[in-house]
Amino acid sequence: MSTSPTTIMDETTPTAQSVEVVMNPASPALDKSSRFNAPTIIDIDNVDFYYGQSKALHGINFPIKEKLVTAFIGPSGCGKSTLLRCLNRMNDLVDGTRIGAGSIKISGVDIYDPSVDVIELRKRVGMVFQKSNPFPKSIYENIVYGLRLQGINQKARLDETVERSLRGAALWDEVRDRLHTSALGLSGGQQQRLCIARAIAVEPEIILMDEPCSALDPIATVKVEELIHQLKQNYTIVIVTHNMQQAGRCSDITAFFYMGRLIEIDTTEKIFTNPSQRQTEDYISGRFG
Amino acid sequence: MTARTHPFQRKANLASFQERVVFWSLRAFTYIILLFGVCIFSIIIIKGAPTVFDSFRVTGSFPFISNDFLFTKPQTLHVFKYKGEIKQMAADDYYAFVGQTPAPPPAEIPTTPPAPAPDANAAPSGVAPVAPVAPAPPAIPVPILTTTGINPDDITEHETYSYAAGGIWPQIVGTVLLVIGSMTVALILGIFSAVYLSEYSKQGPFISAIRLAIVNLAGVPSIVFGLFGFGIFVLAFGWNVSLMAGWFTLAFMILPVIITASEESLRAVPQGFRQGSLALGATKWQTIWQNVLPYALPGILTSSVLGIARVAGETAPILFTAAYATSDKLPWEITITPDRLSSGALGYLEYPFLWIHDFVFHGVNALPYHIYVVSSKIPQNEYTERVQYGTAFVFLGVVMTIALASILLRTRLRNRLKW
Numbered sequence: 001m002s003t004s005p006t007t008i009m010d011e012t013t014p015t016a017q018s019v020e021v022v023m024n025p026a027s028p029a030l031d032k033s034s035r036f037n038a039p040t041i042i043d044i045d046n047v048d049f050y051y052g053q054s055k056a057l058h059g060i061n062f063p064i065k066e067k068l069v070t071a072f073i074g075p076s077g078c079g080k081s082t083l084l085r086c087l088n089r090m091n092d093l094v095d096g097t098r099i100g101a102g103s104i105k106i107s108g109v110d111i112y113d114p115s116v117d118v119i120e121l122r123k124r125v126g127m128v129f130q131k132s133n134p135f136p137k138s139i140y141e142n143i144v145y146g147l148r149l150q151g152i153n154q155k156a157r158l159d160e161t162v163e164r165s166l167r168g169a170a171l172w173d174e175v176r177d178r179l180h181t182s183a184l185g186l187s188g189g190q191q192q193r194l195c196i197a198r199a200i201a202v203e204p205e206i207i208l209m210d211e212p213c214s215a216l217d218p219i220a221t222v223k224v225e226e227l228i229h230q231l232k233q234n235y236t237i238v239i240v241t242h243n244m245q246q247a248g249r250c251s252d253i254t255a256f257f258y259m260g261r262l263i264e265i266d267t268t269e270k271i272f273t274n275p276s277q278r279q280t281e282d283y284i285s286g287r288f289g
Numbered sequence: 290m291t292a293r294t295h296p297f298q299r300k301a302n303l304a305s306f307q308e309r310v311v312f313w314s315l316r317a318f319t320y321i322i323l324l325f326g327v328c329i330f331s332i333i334i335i336k337g338a339p340t341v342f343d344s345f346r347v348t349g350s351f352p353f354i355s356n357d358f359l360f361t362k363p364q365t366l367h368v369f370k371y372k373g374e375i376k377q378m379a380a381d382d383y384y385a386f387v388g389q390t391p392a393p394p395p396a397e398i399p400t401t402p403p404a405p406a407p408d409a410n411a412a413p414s415g416v417a418p419v420a421p422v423a424p425a426p427p428a429i430p431v432p433i434l435t436t437t438g439i440n441p442d443d444i445t446e447h448e449t450y451s452y453a454a455g456g457i458w459p460q461i462v463g464t465v466l467l468v469i470g471s472m473t474v475a476l477i478l479g480i481f482s483a484v485y486l487s488e489y490s491k492q493g494p495f496i497s498a499i500r501l502a503i504v505n506l507a508g509v510p511s512i513v514f515g516l517f518g519f520g521i522f523v524l525a526f527g528w529n530v531s532l533m534a535g536w537f538t539l540a541f542m543i544l545p546v547i548i549t550a551s552e553e554s555l556r557a558v559p560q561g562f563r564q565g566s567l568a569l570g571a572t573k574w575q576t577i578w579q580n581v582l583p584y585a586l587p588g589i590l591t592s593s594v595l596g597i598a599r600v601a602g603e604t605a606p607i608l609f610t611a612a613y614a615t616s617d618k619l620p621w622e623i624t625i626t627p628d629r630l631s632s633g634a635l636g637y638l639e640y641p642f643l644w645i646h647d648f649v650f651h652g653v654n655a656l657p658y659h660i661y662v663v664s665s666k667i668p669q670n671e672y673t674e675r676v677q678y679g680t681a682f683v684f685l686g687v688v689m690t691i692a693l694a695s696i697l698l699r700t701r702l703r704n705r706l707k708w
């Protein structure tokens with residue numbers, strides 16, 4: 001096991017269970033496909049991203065590994081949310097945004113290729129937003145919204161999905177008796193878990209979470225974090241957070257961004273104990289950001 | 290003078306004087322406006338309400354009450370003296386009263402037997418001369434009585450006043466039809482273009498220019514819309530003076546208001562609803578149709594309440610496009626003669642289409658146009674006033690009812706779709 005940031009690990013080599021990430025973007029010689037021993041599901045390859053004329057992301061280059069929790073941290077405006085929203089092309093909704101260079105591949109397919117159906121992409125890459133956004137419908141209708149969009153209306157199938165999703169989001173016991181009441185009657189934390197349940201109802205492979213706990217109180221936050229732990233059994237999770245303790249608690253891999261650049265990506269443990277970059281250390285220790 | 294002195298002593302100075310002047314002028318202006326409003330409404334109510342409320346009458350059949358002003362057609366008022374007594378009658382009553390004059394007997398060839406030639410020679414015979422046959426008396430005309438036994442000659446000083454009798458049922462019907470139809474057209478067109486402008490189009494100078502043009506349309510005088518409707522719908526499309534032409538003309542007049550308000554309401558729907566839906570794999574249209582429009586609808590309806598009042602109230606746009614001063618048929622009083630159906634067993638299937646066709650291509654009366662006609666197109670006199678104020682009163686009532694209905698609809702929607 002290498003501790004050197006420049007050591008290359010071959011993906012095919014069976015190694016110890018835990019991820020041994022070692023990557024330093026300052027070392028261009030790295031073969032990024034072999035940095036983790038879990039298979040790569042999202043491959044971010046030298047991405048430049050623009051809002052109109054201003055460049056928001058500069059040559060972002062790293063892989064995201066399957067069934068791990070990857071946390072993006074960094075001060076406001078560092079581009080972490082922008083990158084997250086590139087992964088399911090939610091940035092398409094903003095006029096004047098474009099990928100200037102590079103590509104993002106999910107399971108080997110360039111998601112910005114003209115042949116990609118963005119609807120199918122978003123079914124596979126679910127998203128949970130910073131501000132919980134349950135629709136003003138019943139809890140049940142919130143969960144089955146995605147299924148109904150796909151034309152699935154059989155009651156048995158919907159009922160089954162509702163129960164599975166709510167159990168998956170650790171919400172079933174709290175709401176089983178009031179499935180047909182308005183989702184807006186739930187507490188903030190329950191609403192956020194409902195949004196997670198809604199996202200997993202369409203059976204995505206990847207779940208993107210954009211500061212899912214920033215509007216929640218500590219107790220609700222703990223519940224969502226526990227949920228993230230459970231979910232990583234089945235899903236690849238990418239989470240943007242401002243809360244470094246949260247990143248430390250619930251992620252396997254942490255990427256630190258600053259000013260639109262990836263400064264460092266490594267195992268969470270290493271980032272929080274022994275970061276290789278000075279900026280990372282300053283941010284982690286609260287000297288800025 | 291109490292010379293209390295402390296640092297916060299109130300002093301009469303320019304600033305405090307100015308403050309009082311401003312306060313009282315603002316207050317005065319506001320209350321003057323209110324006063325005018327109260328005057329206008331009270332005149333209409335005081336003068337108009339009796340027209341409506343005096344017209345109730347008990348009937349023999351089901352609703353047992355009817356109102357001659359609200360539910361009958363306008364008629365000409367006949368004012369005349371009958372045997373020295375002044376009578377006022379609506380045209381129908383007048384003709385029932387007078388009855389029909391029997392057709393004059395067929396003109397006979399005068400068959401007066403030739404007077405026997407006076408035998409001049411026989412006269413001095415001593416016989417008292419036979420009194421000569423009295424020449425026909427200088428024809429005292431036998432009064433020809435009408436079928437109801439009235440001698441037309443007893444009717445004197447007969448004057449007629451158009452529209453002064455009867456009711457305004459066709460006008461009420463026409464206004465309601467115009468409002469419902471034009472709001473439907475305006476909401477459909479307006480919401481679709483607002484959805485395009487705010488959800489689909491790429492924001493840029495071109496779209497801004499379109500938006501500016503639409504907003505400026507709101508400032509175009511309504512008579513110009515009337516001419517536009519006349520040129521396009523009545524003449525170019527060949528719709529003639531009809532409900533259809535009126536609907537579209539009025540709809541175009543309020544489209545700017547509807548589009549602007551709809552865009553506003555769409556913007557007020559939280560972005561989270563759109564993003565949440567899109568992130569679940571919805572298409573843009575699915576998102577808008579299921580998760581944006583329903584929540585924007587209450588706001589859109591709020592603003593269209595203003596549109597209702599405007600559509601109901603405008604006279605100029607319907608002047609050339611939809612309104613008749615009089616028409617003897619209501620839009621649904623349609624007769625479709627069998628010769629208009631194609632022959633063959635399936636010809637009757639055309640019936641509903643012909644019915645709808647006749648309905649929408651039928652001109653109507655309308656309350657504002659009626660007020661205009663009775664107030665300025667016919668000579669004014671004491672008899673027309675009843676109709677003027679009565680119509681204005683009913684008009685206020687109709688607009689308030691429609692507005693109230695849409696407010697109720699909005700409240701229901703809002704309760705159902707609260708967030």
